[in-house]
Amino acid sequence: MTVIEIDHARTRAGRGAVRASRVVPQSVAGRLRRIKWAILSLTLSIYYVTPFLRWDRGPNAPDQAVLLDFVHGRLYAFSIEIWPQDLYIVTGLLILASVILILANSLAGRVWCGFACPQTVWTDLFLLVERRVEGDRRERLKNMDAALTWGRAVQVATKHCLWLLISLLTGGTLIFYFTDAPALVRGLFAGDLSPTALTWITVFTGTTYGLAGFAREQVCTFMCPWPRLQGAIWDPEAVTVNYRDYRGEQRMSAKKAAELRARGEPSGDCVDCGLCVNVCPIGIDIRQGPNFACINCGLCVDACDSVMARLERPRGLIDYESWRNIERGRRGETRVSRLVRPKTVALAITSLALMAGLAVLLATRATGAIAIQHDRDPIAVALSDGSVRNGYTVKLLNKSPVAHHYTLAIEGIDGSMTIVGNDNGAPVTVEPDGSESLRVTVTMARPKDCELRFLAKDETGRTVLSARDRFVTR
Ligand code: SF4
Ligand code: SF4
Incomplete structure (x- = not known):
């Protein structure tokens, strides 16, 4: 039986309460360390540069390549634009990420944690600063037991100043993903930042400083759910x-x-x-x-x-x-490589299928939407001539960067439709990246409960949006 622990040799540092409570890793050189430095440089570069990449989406859309626009409820990632209605795509992406993570775990354990996880990357960066300023493990352990001198105080202060600077750059960069980065940089230098931006910069700076400077391995061992899941996977x-x-x-x-x-x-x-x-x-x-x-x-x-x-x-x-x-x-037997086995093959196929499914969804996604809300009170109105009228709110959504002129129609019902305030049924203009709410009534001379479809035709007369609802007599 294999017994697997989730513990670490916290007392290995030697005698003394301070030594025993801290992990003080020694620097090491080698092939894997070089790979880790390369991944660290790559991931940090991606993180710091991405908010400044531009992407032309036309005159009515932001030109930031990656932007999480909370104000307008949009997520932009290069040519992809996700609206709140597209949350199923985000859900699909999260499921895909989970499957890929489990696949990576089946191939090489917690390799994501060791090489590319932000906690590892920033902790490595903080450790690099610590070693440059205070020395390697031997000097640090010696200093922990030594009395505080002016020289030592300067060392500690320098280290914390550098850590805070990195944390500030990290926290500052994170909010660039939520608003126009160059404009925010200009505001930063002009001392013209909103209290919200300042609050979030402070929160993210403090989080980076605390997690990478102090919590370090405690995050990987106790705060992160991934080691807990290892028992199952x-x-x-x-x-x-x-x-x-x-x-x-x-x-x-x-x-x-x-x-x-x-x-x-x-x-x-x-x-x-x-x-x-x-x-x-x-x-x-x-x-x-x-x-x-x-x-x-x-x-x-x-x-x-x-x-x-x-x-x-x-x-x-x-x-x-x-x-x-x-x-x-x-047992003295020769080693066998079993990277390709039913489990990894099944996970790889699942990942590919999810990727293909998401690609198709993104490619065939409509650039508009129609939503119908039937009036609740009254649900139907009996008119003096014996006919019955139902009221609806029709919401037309235009997710494209150009204006669209939709003509509304109904089918599947022997009745007439009127758009309140637009009796002649003229095309309704929906601005780019915008929406229009219309009050619509449908009247049946010989009323009966039935289903109907609302259709929105574009400038070419083609039905591009449709939605089902019901006509009720009472
Ligand atoms: S580094 Fe190698 S030789 Fe040294 S204690 Fe570890 S396993 Fe043994
Ligand atoms: S965390 Fe890294 S250094 Fe520590 S035992 Fe695992 S692979 Fe080795």
Whole structure:
């Protein structure tokens, strides 16, 4: 049976209450660290640059490529424009993101957490600043026990100022996604910002400072739901960071291991140097077995590879390897790659099907909408000549960047329609990105309960919008 913990070696830092309560990760160099730096640069660049990208949508629409316009209830993402009525598309996108995340988890565990999650990216950035200002793990641990001096106070103040600056840039950039970014920048420099903008900048700045500067691994372990879900979705065939205990144990010094090897006796490769634990941003000793809190960042892989290189032993004592292959290794069996298996294939097909479905939905989406609301009180009016009249509110929506002139008609009913204030039924102009509400009455000389359709025809006479409702006699 595999026992998986969600715990971390919080007391590994050594003696003393302060040391024991903090994870102080050591810097590490290596292949995976370089990949992490590249992803960090890419994701931060995307985050900071995207609000300033422009996208021409015509004269009556904002030209910001990505914009969440709360005032008008629109989400713009390049050529895609989502209205509140299109919430099903957002729901579809969220379902797609969940399926892709579960697929990634089945292939490589919490790899999203370790490489691209904003919490990881900003924590890495804050750690970089911390190390540049205060030094690496050894100096930081020494300083924790030392008395406060002026030099140390300056170091701490510098670090927090830099952290606050990054947090301010992060919080400031986030609100650029909600309004016109260049205009907001001009307002920022002119000291002309609305209280709402200032409030949100403060909230986002404080959140970044708190989560990346102080909460750090606590977010990945206790606040995020993803490690909690690992109990249900952890996959022993996923390529996650694992320790090849069958190769590393028994732990011993490099000298003793070399002597045993020279005599042809079994020896472990792990020299118990603790570097894999010291570099871990979560504070895990992966040699104890799989851990739900592990974010699969691979820094312990880099650390152990560097030790193995110095000892002239093969790399990969800690490596991206499936738990099943660790078990096979223990039994002396050859490793098997099972990335392609029914579960991953089914998840990949589901993701592709969802992508295709969403693409079709977006491509065939109407640029207008019609909504009918039947009068409730009175629901029907009996006229003196024996006919019956029903009242409706017809709402026409134009989501396109040009004005449309709709002619309203009804079908499926032997009756007449009148638009209040527009007796001759002239085309109704709906401005770009706008809507029109019309009061409409339908009268039947020989009344009966039946269904009817409201039709809106465009300038070419083609029916482009339609909606069903009912005519009732009482
Ligand atoms: S870095 Fe490698 S050798 Fe050192 S303790 Fe970790 S597993 Fe053992
Ligand atoms: S155990 Fe290794 S892969 Fe997991 S979080 Fe720690 S350093 Fe990253």
